[in-house]
Amino acid sequence: MPKPTKGARLGGGPAHERLMLANLAASLFTHKSIKTTETRAKRLRPVAERLVTFAKRGDLHARRRVLATIGDKTVVHELFTEIAPQVALRDGGYTRITKLGFRKGDNASMVQMELVLEPVTPKVKSNKASAKASAPVAEPVVEETEAPEAEVVEADAVEAETVEADAAEASAEEAK
Missing domain, CATH: 3.90.1030.10 (Ribosomal protein L17)
Incomplete structure (x- = not known):
């Protein structure tokens, strides 16, 4: 049958x-x-x-x-x-x-x-055993890099101001 x-x-x-x-x-x-x-x-x-x-x-x-x-x-x-x-x-x-x-x-x-013609997005494969072992992952420490850069910019600005002031004094002396 x-x-x-x-x-x-x-x-x-x-x-x-x-x-x-x-x-x-x-x-x-x-x-x-x-x-x-x-x-x-x-x-x-x-x-x-x-x-x-x-x-x-x-x-x-x-x-x-x-x-x-x-x-x-x-x-x-x-x-x-x-x-x-x-x-x-x-x-x-x-x-x-x-x-x-x-x-x-x-x-x-x-x-x-x-x-279904959309492009496929591959899934991230995770192993359960390794996920349990590495569960308490410490977050990466982010160093503050912005503060030193700001200080450098400020220092450059101070130097530029002193150079301009010196140039202004020199031009004033030449004018006399």
Whole structure:
């Protein structure tokens, strides 16, 4: 007996479900964001992430695997040339699902599914054992460097004033 697929059944047969997910993925890659039901988005997420992973590989075999799922060559070209370079440093989690509320007609839970194209910020890895050992870290001592500089500036100003006063006296004596 064949093992049933995991997740909600989206109506129709398996072929209809495959085609619906392929069309949703193509729309997601074309528009970068789609509005759909929560059930469809949850079923679409692994399909879309797998296709993006293939696009990150970028070789001919990966392109043919994606073309087997999405029949539109322009969408596949956009996935490989525009989307894959933007998510090259991301290790997964290429999609984001945001709940929007409920649809008016049938009260279905609606979501906004979008590609995460922002640059990834690497997290600082910390080891718990070393963090406990180095927990009481003393704060660095900040030396006050501004006060001596201020004194130097004041000393320079005093010297400049004495030089100017001497010059003024010398010019006054010459004028006599």
